[in-house]
Amino acid sequence: MRTDFFKKPLDFPSEEMIYENLAYFGGKAILPEDNRKTNFPYITKEDIMQMLISIQHEPNKVIDEFANKYRGYVGANYAIPTASGTSSLHLALVGAGVQPGDEVIIPNFTFIATAQAVVAAKAIPVFTDIDPKTYCMDVTQVEELITSKTKAIMPVHVHGLPADLPQLQEICYKHGIKLVEDASHAHSASIDNKVCGSIGDAAGQSLMADKNFPVGGEGGIAFFKKEEDYNRALEFLDASGIDYRMSWIAAAFGISQLERLPYYDKVRARNAQFLSDALEETDLFIPPYVPEGYRHSYNMYRIKLNPAAKGLEDLEDYKVKEAIQRIIMEEGIFAREWQNRPIPGHLPFKNQKGFGNQYPFSLSEVNRKYKVSDYPQTLDMFRNTLTICRELRSPIEYERIQSYALAFKKIDQNPDMIRKVVEEIGELELPYEKDARLG
Amino acid sequence: MDKKKQFQISFVLSRVLNSGIIMSIEKNEKEINGLEKLVAQITKLSYVSVFNSYTGALHGALNGKDIVHGDFVTLSNTSENEQKFLNWLGVFNLNNNETDAFDRISVSWDNISDFEKVLLNHSTVVVDLTDLGFGPCAVVATDEKSVWEKSERLKIFGAFDLRTMWTQEESHPDIQPGIQFNYRVSPLVAACAKVSLIKRGVAVEN
Ligand SMILES: Cc1ncc(COP(=O)(O)O)c(C=O)c1O
Numbered sequence: 001m002r003t004d005f006f007k008k009p010l011d012f013p014s015e016e017m018i019y020e021n022l023a024y025f026g027g028k029a030i031l032p033e034d035n036r037k038t039n040f041p042y043i044t045k046e047d048i049m050q051m052l053i054s055i056q057h058e059p060n061k062v063i064d065e066f067a068n069k070y071r072g073y074v075g076a077n078y079a080i081p082t083a084s085g086t087s088s089l090h091l092a093l094v095g096a097g098v099q100p101g102d103e104v105i106i107p108n109f110t111f112i113a114t115a116q117a118v119v120a121a122k123a124i125p126v127f128t129d130i131d132p133k134t135y136c137m138d139v140t141q142v143e144e145l146i147t148s149k150t151k152a153i154m155p156v157h158v159h160g161l162p163a164d165l166p167q168l169q170e171i172c173y174k175h176g177i178k179l180v181e182d183a184s185h186a187h188s189a190s191i192d193n194k195v196c197g198s199i200g201d202a203a204g205q206s207l208m209a210d211k212n213f214p215v216g217g218e219g220g221i222a223f224f225k226k227e228e229d230y231n232r233a234l235e236f237l238d239a240s241g242i243d244y245r246m247s248w249i250a251a252a253f254g255i256s257q258l259e260r261l262p263y264y265d266k267v268r269a270r271n272a273q274f275l276s277d278a279l280e281e282t283d284l285f286i287p288p289y290v291p292e293g294y295r296h297s298y299n300m301y302r303i304k305l306n307p308a309a310k311g312l313e314d315l316e317d318y319k320v321k322e323a324i325q326r327i328i329m330e331e332g333i334f335a336r337e338w339q340n341r342p343i344p345g346h347l348p349f350k351n352q353k354g355f356g357n358q359y360p361f362s363l364s365e366v367n368r369k370y371k372v373s374d375y376p377q378t379l380d381m382f383r384n385t386l387t388i389c390r391e392l393r394s395p396i397e398y399e400r401i402q403s404y405a406l407a408f409k410k411i412d413q414n415p416d417m418i419r420k421v422v423e424e425i426g427e428l429e430l431p432y433e434k435d436a437r438l439g
Numbered sequence: 440m441d442k443k444k445q446f447q448i449s450f451v452l453s454r455v456l457n458s459g460i461i462m463s464i465e466k467n468e469k470e471i472n473g474l475e476k477l478v479a480q481i482t483k484l485s486y487v488s489v490f491n492s493y494t495g496a497l498h499g500a501l502n503g504k505d506i507v508h509g510d511f512v513t514l515s516n517t518s519e520n521e522q523k524f525l526n527w528l529g530v531f532n533l534n535n536n537e538t539d540a541f542d543r544i545s546v547s548w549d550n551i552s553d554f555e556k557v558l559l560n561h562s563t564v565v566v567d568l569t570d571l572g573f574g575p576c577a578v579v580a581t582d583e584k585s586v587w588e589k590s591e592r593l594k595i596f597g598a599f600d601l602r603t604m605w606t607q608e609e610s611h612p613d614i615q616p617g618i619q620f621n622y623r624v625s626p627l628v629a630a631c632a633k634v635s636l637i638k639r640g641v642a643v644e645n
Contacts, residue, residue, distance in 0.1 A: 004459025043456050051452050055445050059572065083491045083575060084621035086595060112619070113595055119618050208621075209462035217461045217625030218491060241523030243492035247574020249452065249627045340607070347609070353617030355529060356507020434607040438600050439464075 004043065010035050010399040018410045022417055023330040030407045031332025031400070040394035041214055041264065047256045054252035066251035067221065069258055075198040076223035078230035080237075081246040085184045085206020088220035089117035091244065092202035093152060095224050095233030096178035098123050101363035102151035106182075107137035107163075108342040109378045110156040112438055114182050115343045117204065122360040123151065124368070127344050129375045133289045135302060136163040138377065142171055149364075152178040157186035157196050159387075160212070160297035161290060165191055165199050178202065183223075185299035187213040188265045192293045197223045202233075207254065210439070212268070212299050212393060213261050216253035219246050265297065267395035272298040275392070278405030282412035283309035284324075300338055301388045302381075303408075310415035315422050318383040318430055323421035324411060325386055331407040335386040338439065340431040342378050344370030347436070372432055382431040440572055444548075447638070448573075448631050455630045463623040464596045470630040471623075475578070477636050481555050482564060484580040486587030488597075489629060493545075493567040494524045495622040496577035499590030500541050500565050503579060506530055507617075513537040541581075545570055551640040573631040576624050588614055595619045 013030065021027025054062045063081055071079035082088045098104060100122035106114055108127035118125040128141040137155045153172060155163035165179070172179045181203035183189075186196035197203040207219035224230035237244065276287035286304040290296045307313055307320045328335050343349060349370045352361040361368075372379065388404070411418070440448065455461065455470060463471055475487040490496040506512045508529035514521070515535045521543075525532050541563035546554050547570035558564055563581040579590045591597045592614050602610050 002454075002458035004457070039459065043459070043461075047456055048453050051456070052449050055440075055449055055452075059574070084623070086621035113621060116595065116619050120620065209460070209464070214461075216627045217463050218621070218623055219625070220621075239523060240527035241494060241520040242527065243494045243569075243575045245492070245575050247576075247625060247628045249574055249631070250625055253456075253627070347615045348617055348619060351615050351617065353615065354508070355618050357509045359508040359529060435603055435609045437604045437607055438596055439604055 004039055006037075006039065008035055010397060010403070012399055013403045013406055015406070017406050018413055020410070022327055022410065022414055023332070024327045024421065025417065029330060029332045030403050030410065033332065036332045036334070038391050038394035038396055038400070040390060041257055042260065042395070046259070047253060050256035051249070051252050054248060054255070059248035062248040062255070063246055063251040066254045066258075069255060070221060071223065073258065073261070074195050074223060076203070076225070078224040078227065080222045080230070080233055081251065082220040082222060082244045083246055084218055085204060085208060085220040086113040086117050086120070087244040088206070088222040089114065089154070089182055089204030090120040091222040091233040091236070092180050092204040092224070093117060093121040093123065093154070094236045095222065095229040096152050096180050096202045097229070097232065098151045100360055101149065103147060103149040105142055105145050105150060105153045107156055107158070108344055108375045109135060109339065109381070110158060110182065110343060111184070112343055112346055112348070113206075114154065114156055115349065118154070119348070119354055119360065122363070124149075124361060124364045125349070126150070127342070127370070127375070129377045130381065132377045132380065134161055134164070134291070135159060135381060136161060139164045139167045139171070142168065146175050146177070150175070150177055152180050154180040154182055156182040156184070157189055159288065159302055160185045160189050160299040161288065162186060162189050162191045162196050162294050180204070184211060186297050187211065188261060188295070189297035190295040201225050202229055207250070210390065212264065212297050213257065215250040215257065217250065219250040219254065264395055268298050268393065271392060271396060271401040272296070272301055274401050275301070275405055279303065279408055282408055284412045284415070285408050299393060301392045302338070302385050303335065303387070305384045305386070310418070312415055312418060315419065319422045319425055319428055320418060321384055321386060322425060322428055323418050326421060327411055327418065328386070328407055331410065333388070333404050333407045334391050335388050337382070337431060337437070338387040338389060339437070340382055340434055341436040342372045342375045342432070344374070345372035345432065345436065379432055447634065451630050451634045452627060455627055461626050463626055464601060468626055470626040470633060474629045474633040474636070477633055478566065478578050478580050481636065482558055482566070482580045484562070484564065484582045486582065486584055487578050487580045488587055488591045489576065489578050489624050490622045491624040492575035492622070493565070493569055493577040495620065496565045496567070496579050497521065497524060497543070498528065498620070499579045499593050499622065500563060500586070501528065501530060502593045503563065503581065503586035503590035504540050505589070506540065512540050514539055514543070541565060543567070547571065548640055551635060568632045571632060571635050573628045574625070576628050576632055592616050593619055594622045596621070596623060
């Protein structure tokens with residue numbers, strides 16, 4: 001029988017491990033090779049039971065039940081469940097009133113779907129750089145990008161940290177434009193206890209398998225504050241004929257998983273705090289920054305490197321990053337790149353083919369050349385950060401999060417070895433000179 | 440769905456749920472791949488790409504045939520919905536003027552046992568599986584590799600994006616993506632469609 005049950009428990013790690021040889025150089029790895037996988041979401045008898053119940057109901061009833069329950073959890077006024085996060089963003093934008101040829105301001109650092117959703121709405125994406133502390137949209141760049149064509153700002157709560165919505169909301173009020181959230185990384189994340197997805201005029205959110213609230217492979221949901229915007233999205237669905245519907249199977253899985261979401265969130269928050277506390281004790285690693293009143297959902301956990309603190313500032317930062325990545329992988333901890341190139345540098349925004357024959361880019365009066373060099377803060381981030389994804393998203397055991405912490409501490413003990421690996425690496429392409437990887 | 444089919448589908452869903460990670464972009468994902476192989480067998484068309492809706496697959500087939508915004512297509516007897524969708528894509532339908540650019544067929548429990556019979560001599564077909572009742576799901580099946588490539592390219596994290604993910608080198612710089620959608624189907628939906636097409640409408644207990 002195929003099963004996802006882990007049969008092998010992880011041994012208790014010990015502080016001594018820090019002083020052992022790096023696995024990269026033949027020492028014992030902190031996490032044994034056959035015990036590195038994590039499991040998320042937990043799929044239990046409750047999920048099977050819910051499936052057995054839902055199969056007997058009308059599909060639409062199952063989908064409505066899911067959408068209403070989750071809408072209530074988020075605290076949004078209206079919701080449209082969808083087949084994907086991308087389609088939910090498309091609907092959120094259209095609902096907010098985005099029309100062909102309009103401009104939508106988004107961060108350059110996100111998943112490509114944020115920008116493709118703008119193109120799907122037949123609008124033109126206009127990109128900002130990021131705030132190097134939060135990695136979210138740099139709010140100070142937004143106003144100068146607003147033109148008479150700007151219809152909406154769509155920040156991304158990237159990695160799960162809410163973007164600076166209070167400031168963005170003020171800008172939106174001032175210019176009479178809409179605030180649309182890409183809440184795909186930010187399930188249960190909040191600002192002053194207001195949950196992401198319920199704060200802007202509209203929001204889109206992915207519920208696909210790599211998210212904190214996965215509903216069985218693929219899914220999404222769009223939220224709206226005003227009935228008028230919600231109705232506009234529904235009218236668009238009718239007028240375009242597009243089938244963006246969620247499957248009842250995904251909805252059924254979502255119903256049972258929603259009960260467990262607070263548990264996942266709690267364990268993840270606790271683990272992230274544990275790791276952040278441990279990284280604070282190192283010189284080389286800087287944990288994610290979380291502003292007062294903000295709740296991070298840690299869909300991803302991005303760690304900043306500080307080579308100068310270890311006398312490694314004479315080396316190229318991206319080579320130090322590469323060396324550390326190689327070393328920590330050997331210890332059994334997957335800290336890696338997530339994205340390597342600003343979205344405006346991805347093929348669809350370089351060629352601007354759009355739906356074909358350059359539509360909708362052809363609607364723009366400005367000939368926009370998207371250049372990666374316009375986003376220096378993002379390029380910097382690609383050079384000097386590493387990200388833990390699924391391996392921290394999962395509700396991992398205490399032994400495991402302890403092991404992660406020890407691995408970082410072990411590397412922190414070994415700046416000379418990092419230097420050695422950098423020398424071994426020799427020539428290396430910059431991350432953003434390689435072809436774009438989507439994840 | 441009748442009771443026997445419900446049982447069968449429940450069993451399939453339980454089995455897939457029990458197997459762990461349910462992810463369309465997982466390297467060794469089995470359900471979507473399995474569905475693609477099966478449709479290829481049934482239709483005798485070598486290349487198959489699964490979509491999360493009929494409109495998605497329609498878009499895929501158009502893209503596969505290089506019919507994009509501002510272009511013309513011939514598709515006869517289109518439904519109101521199909522026509523709306525073509526309008527939205529900016530593709531003009533010449534209706535019954537020429538031979539159809541490709542074929543379209545909907546599979547339901549009524550024709551599941553032999554729908555391929557009407558598909559003789561066709562090189563590209565959009566097969567809608569939505570009426571089976573698992574949620575929106577459709578496929579593009581073709582014997583032209585380039586049609587498959589260009590329809591697959593339309594998917595965010597389709598086969599091409601996944602490859603680049605691991606190699607960080609575009610394998611097909613000649614077919615660059617423009618607009619892309621998340622047209623990926625859930626493996627749970629694919630698993631149900633797959634077992635239905637294996638049993639061809641005959642409910643077998645287990
Ligand atoms: C920030 C962001 N926006 C949008 C999406 C698109 O969601 P989906 O893959 O469900 O279409 C994703 C994830 O895939 C994402 O990470």
